Amino acid sequence: MTIVVTGATGHLGRLTVDSLLARGVAASDIRAAGRSVERLAPLAALGVETVVIDFEKPETLPDAFAGADAVLLVSGSEVGKRVPQHRNAIAAAEAAGVGRLVYTSAPHATDGALVLAPEHKATEEMLAASSVPVTILRNNWYTENYTGLIDQAAATGEIVGSAGDGRVASASRKDYAEAAAVVLSTPGHEGAVYELSGDTAWSFDELASTIGELVGREVVYRSVSPEEHTRILTEAGLDEGTAAFLVALDGNIRDGELADARSALAELIGRPTTPLAQGLAESREESAA
Structure with a gap:
């Protein structure tokens, strides 16, 4: 099994890698992707495979996604740039034939009025139109x-x-990261949309x-x-x-x-948030x- 975590140099991505390791996923089965070699170095020291990517440079993505059973697409941090960045990532994942894409979205992205929702809604629509099996994690604050x-x-x-x-x-971010790790490492989440x-x-x-x-x-x-x-x-x-x-x-x-407080997050991680x-x-x- 190969699990790819994008945004691994950021808070959520790094915590997800930590959670995968804590769940017993072998370090050699995890591929951590981020923009900085230096910030990826601590993960490499743990035995995790690391790769430098940039969603704005599509040529950096094929090797990162090759052979992946599951990919965590952590949404980009730059408001206004997310849609083209995510489009590149989805296209690369589709071309690589990844087993499943797990996307960190926003609460009620397709029908809510949250100022951040439009880019997430557009991304969810691109995911729905792709040939890759998808799981959506709509993370609240x-x-x-x-x-x-x-x-x-x-x-x-x-x-x-x-x-x-x-x-x-x-x-807490660690709660959402644990949920992402569960979804990435266990079966049965294809097509699911989780309001967390x-x-x-x-x-x-x-x-x-x-x-x-x-x-x-x-x-x-x-x-x-x-x-x-x-x-x-x-x-x-x-x-x-x-x-x-x-x-x-x-x-x-x-x-x-x-x-909108729901129980889905606690149910996924097996404990109260x-x-x-x-x-x-x-x-x-x-x-x-």
Whole structure:
């Protein structure tokens, strides 16, 4: 068996390789693909086969996908470039005759209003039109997305946003990585679309309280209008495009786009998903290391 993990130099890809190894998959059966030889080196030291790829350079992909029984296509990190990048990867996988493609998508990608959804929807449509068997992992938010708020909240005593009473069913990256490892290494997932999330959806008041306990001071959530949120972000130095994107994400949360807590992730990994407090604490420790 040969399992290919793309994005192996990123957080999710590396954690997926770690999870495959923890599940007993032989290092020699794993091919880790990423853009940097240096960042792949720690995996090579474990006996994992490594290969340098770039989705924008199709000529780098055939050798990476050759003979693969399963390929994890970790979605590209560059918003606006994902569709052509993913098109190249899918075409290469199809030409190589890979056994199955597993794609990390977004929640409710084909019928939701999430600002990130269109590129994922387009990718899912390309996958459906290909001849390769496919499994879709629609990952909800990563708890780690909020690690950057911890120091800010410790200094100011507040979290500011325009998500209102919206809720987020986040889980830790390691949870999603474990699910990917399960799907890559076990049969029966062809054609499946998994809506993955944390077991519970938390509010921003709960996030503030959790961070307060973590930093040892009272932290509150200050809910502002989208217009006020935009002003705060731009005055903090963000460009207008980035500020608009972040405010749009908060609008999605306010509208319930990330509140869909389901059991699929816990069922795949065979345990409850990582609670918010634990996920934030572990992420903070890793960031400080």
